[in-house]
Amino acid sequence: MDLERQYVLQNYARYPLVIARGKGCHVYDLEGRRYLDFITGIGVNALGHAHPRIVKVLREQAGLLIHSSNLYYHQYQGPLAKRLAEMSGLSRTFFANTGTEAVEGALKMAKAHGRAIHAEKYELVSLDNSFHGRALGALSVTGQAKYRQDFEPLVPGVKFVAPNDEAGLEAAFSERTAGMVMEMIQGEGGICPLTPSFAGKARDLATRYDALLIADETQCGVGRPGTYFAYQRSSPVILPDVMVAAKPVACGLPLGFIVANEKAAAAIKPGMHGSTFGGGALACRVALEFLDILDELLPAIQRVGGYFHVTLNELARKHGFVKEVRGFGLMLGMELTVPGKQIVLDAVAEGLLINCTHDTVLRFLPPYIATEKEVDQAVRILGKLFAKM
Numbered sequence: 001m002d003l004e005r006q007y008v009l010q011n012y013a014r015y016p017l018v019i020a021r022g023k024g025c026h027v028y029d030l031e032g033r034r035y036l037d038f039i040t041g042i043g044v045n046a047l048g049h050a051h052p053r054i055v056k057v058l059r060e061q062a063g064l065l066i067h068s069s070n071l072y073y074h075q076y077q078g079p080l081a082k083r084l085a086e087m088s089g090l091s092r093t094f095f096a097n098t099g100t101e102a103v104e105g106a107l108k109m110a111k112a113h114g115r116a117i118h119a120e121k122y123e124l125v126s127l128d129n130s131f132h133g134r135a136l137g138a139l140s141v142t143g144q145a146k147y148r149q150d151f152e153p154l155v156p157g158v159k160f161v162a163p164n165d166e167a168g169l170e171a172a173f174s175e176r177t178a179g180m181v182m183e184m185i186q187g188e189g190g191i192c193p194l195t196p197s198f199a200g201k202a203r204d205l206a207t208r209y210d211a212l213l214i215a216d217e218t219q220c221g222v223g224r225p226g227t228y229f230a231y232q233r234s235s236p237v238i239l240p241d242v243m244v245a246a247k248p249v250a251c252g253l254p255l256g257f258i259v260a261n262e263k264a265a266a267a268i269k270p271g272m273h274g275s276t277f278g279g280g281a282l283a284c285r286v287a288l289e290f291l292d293i294l295d296e297l298l299p300a301i302q303r304v305g306g307y308f309h310v311t312l313n314e315l316a317r318k319h320g321f322v323k324e325v326r327g328f329g330l331m332l333g334m335e336l337t338v339p340g341k342q343i344v345l346d347a348v349a350e351g352l353l354i355n356c357t358h359d360t361v362l363r364f365l366p367p368y369i370a371t372e373k374e375v376d377q378a379v380r381i382l383g384k385l386f387a388k389m
């Protein structure tokens with residue numbers, strides 16, 4: 001911790017905890033103290049820690065081939081892209097490393113798509129309260145002043161609309177719109193789902209104005225909402241033109257991706273985009289194993305997520321300072337009328353890892369392997385902390 005303070009850029013506000021190892025739903029500090037991990041590296045460690053099937057594949061592949069660049073083929077990109085196409089209902093994948101990098105690529109896709117139609121078709125629509133990453137393009141479509149203000153001016157031509165404001169959305173679209181980006185469930189913004197009606201309107205407007213609808217599933221996707229992707233929750237499915245995701249897909253190895261339909265994919269021609277590390281053999285092989293395991297876990301995500309939602313609601317009813325419980329599957333938030341930071345610190349001391357977003361929203365992103373037993377354990381700790389308030 002001392003060396004971090006002395007030598008590492010001081011951009012993070014870390015909790016006073018050094019994590020040494022993890023197993024299943026728990027992590028352990030240097031003294032061997034155990035913590036129930038209900039934040040999973042912000043939604044990354046979806047299979048918990050040291051999952052035997054992931055460890056086996058990692059060991060095997062690390063001894064064969066870790067990286068070969070995109071100058072050549074390896075055995076795993078093609079099968080993984082096929083798998084993602086089947087899961088998403090979209091067609092072609094670009095492999096990146098992070099959510100931000102995937103968002104950047106999707107924005108370039110929208111810009112190139114617009115520009116091929118006419119030079120003035122470069123505008124992007126995004127939502128207030130959104131979060132899409134911290135690179136300059138992703139920041140330009142992030143609808144929260146606190147992340148943007150030190151770096152302005154950003155990419156021009158972005159219009160922000162309040163989530164679920166259908167009239168505002170209609171007014172923001174025009175023939176100049178190249179694309180719209182949205183999170184079906186806003187994550188950093190405080191676990192705020194879009195209404196199916198608003199998402200459907202976004203789909204209709206994007207189609208009417210020949211703009212690309214981009215679903216940012218970095219936090220709300222890849223199994224977490226109880227479906228493969230959050231846009232698949234509504235019936236009929238609101239299919240975007242482009243989807244980006246990252247976090248859990250390679251169980252802690254950096255891997256992000258864009259999946260696009262043929263129309264959107266056609267905007268990117270050879271040489272227009274790339275990534276040295278994107279889609280390496282090790283990350284892709286782990287992702288294939290992860291997706292096999294995910295198929296087995298989806299029913300449990302729905303069941304345990306539903307149980308967690310109900311028990312959080314029961315807790316909420318007992319405490320006047322809880323405003324609302326929101327979310328789907330294993331992506332849940334509890335909005336308070338008071339700041340959540342101290343609760344998060346006290347939870348660490350009690351052996352529970354969660355975090356707080358948007359100042360007043362306790363955020364829960366448990367591993368997909370969590371059961372009712374771990375939920376009970378987490379809610380018991382929260383109940384104890386709430387009783388003291």
Ligand SMILES: Cc1ncc(COP(=O)(O)O)c(C=O)c1O
Pocket residue numbers: 042098099100101103131132133134183187188216217218219220246247
């Ligand atoms: C919706 C969304 N988009 C993009 C990002 C950025 O992803 P990364 O930190 O992997 O670059 C995040 C990160 O939390 C996110 O929640």
